[in-house]
Amino acid sequence: MTLSESEPQPNAARSIHLSVMPDEIVQYACEIHPRVVVDGTFGGGGHSRLILQRFDDYRDNTPDVSWNSLSIVALDRDPAVSQRAESIPLDPRIDLYLGSYESTPIALKSAGFPAADAIILDLGLSSDQLADRDRGFSFNSDGELDLRFDPESGIPAHQWLMRHDEKAIADAIYQFGEERYSRRIAREIIARARSKRPVRTVSEMVDICRRCVPRSKNHDIHPATRTFQALRIAVNQELDILTRTMQQVADWLAPGGRILVLSFHSLEDRIVKNAFRQEDRLEVLTKKPLRPTDQEIQHNPRSRSAKLRIAQRRDAES
Numbered sequence: 001m002t003l004s005e006s007e008p009q010p011n012a013a014r015s016i017h018l019s020v021m022p023d024e025i026v027q028y029a030c031e032i033h034p035r036v037v038v039d040g041t042f043g044g045g046g047h048s049r050l051i052l053q054r055f056d057d058y059r060d061n062t063p064d065v066s067w068n069s070l071s072i073v074a075l076d077r078d079p080a081v082s083q084r085a086e087s088i089p090l091d092p093r094i095d096l097y098l099g100s101y102e103s104t105p106i107a108l109k110s111a112g113f114p115a116a117d118a119i120i121l122d123l124g125l126s127s128d129q130l131a132d133r134d135r136g137f138s139f140n141s142d143g144e145l146d147l148r149f150d151p152e153s154g155i156p157a158h159q160w161l162m163r164h165d166e167k168a169i170a171d172a173i174y175q176f177g178e179e180r181y182s183r184r185i186a187r188e189i190i191a192r193a194r195s196k197r198p199v200r201t202v203s204e205m206v207d208i209c210r211r212c213v214p215r216s217k218n219h220d221i222h223p224a225t226r227t228f229q230a231l232r233i234a235v236n237q238e239l240d241i242l243t244r245t246m247q248q249v250a251d252w253l254a255p256g257g258r259i260l261v262l263s264f265h266s267l268e269d270r271i272v273k274n275a276f277r278q279e280d281r282l283e284v285l286t287k288k289p290l291r292p293t294d295q296e297i298q299h300n301p302r303s304r305s306a307k308l309r310i311a312q313r314r315d316a317e318s
């Protein structure tokens, strides 16, 4: 669905999300002078806006203009993103689609392009989603434990917990959240369900985490952070979608086109690293992932775990 088909939301606010590694993303995406950029995780649209700005600066300052057009095909799974964009109109060079980045080929086709010159994936959650108390992403909310990017597809986290046994819950919390106390947490979740008081709200889940996870020494991480991350990854099937996308992404790129992936979790990073290595049509441009500078981490602490990997599709004859 394009933006023009969705209803305006009068209360939608401006994005508060600070884009991660903006300079690196703009440099690597723009130095090949792309004509079609896919922003697969549009969020607050920060990366897209910076890329358009770089294009405009180039056009204003370069007399011999070979880079003379730029379109952005943007996707996001979260309907709130398209609603916000409807209330604050987007640059007309951006076509926004509600859907997963896995649907990039459909979005490209619908925008009239055969392939992309650059594809950007900035994984995970935006600060806007975290700040929205109705979505269950924030520990301060007393809403339902939902955690879906798209509240109209899949099942909310509290139902996911009901459909899995103790071992599966513990494994997910350990694997996707790297939470050492995953078994304790899973045991409590199941004990509540057995006593006919299944976890349903954010505050119930936060209480369990508070009881099961000792405060970290320097109090730098909330006891529920890792568990919420794990449940969000599970409910949204984030790793499956990333894996399937990475297996196909070379097909979606034009020769010479680049894929840039910003990940925030070691499992995501491993999927990207292995997929780049296994695809003969891709040349890896970042032997080691790029990391945010200390200055950026200070300014935007959310960037601290970011890793940026970039690969380029080889030309047909090379």
Ligand SMILES: C[S@@+](CC[C@H](N)C(=O)[O-])C[C@H]1O[C@@H](n2cnc3c(N)ncnc32)[C@H](O)[C@@H]1O
Binding pocket: 017, 018, 019, 020, 040, 041, 042, 043, 044, 045, 046, 047, 048, 075, 076, 077, 078, 081, 099, 100, 101, 102, 122, 123, 124, 125, 126, 149, 241
């Ligand atoms: C970190 S934010 C992106 C921020 C954006 N790059 C910016 O600079 O404003 C991640 C976004 O990806 C979206 N998202 C998560 N999984 C997705 C998927 N499979 N397909 C499309 N969007 C997804 C989330 O809804 C969220 O809005």
